Amino acid sequence: MPVDYYGHCALPVADAQDRIAFLKRTNPDWFGNMMQLTDARQLSPSGVTIARGFGIAAKSGFGLYPLDPARAAEHEDAIELVYRVFGTDDLVMSYGMDSVCPSVDDYPAMMIEETQPG
16 A cells, blocks of 8 residues: 655755756656655644654655555655655655655755756
């Protein structure tokens, strides 16, 4: 059974949202059909405390919700891509409300360019 994921992010909301927009734009099948990737939002004080328990001084957060249970085998690859884009220093993904979904490796934050089609 697929579980919901949550990204605890050390970036401000606007910077996290730039990375979310990049993921949605470059991987619309994963982050539109297979999973719903929510917009970044400011963490509440309790959210900051929860994130601290996961080892990150988070400022923002976002959800990642499975939409297609038949594609559950692809979720790990999608989570790994999120880690690659955000960088492992700036993101901890959790699942099931209380467990960390660790990355396979450490990644620096990916350089992204937000450009609008002209």
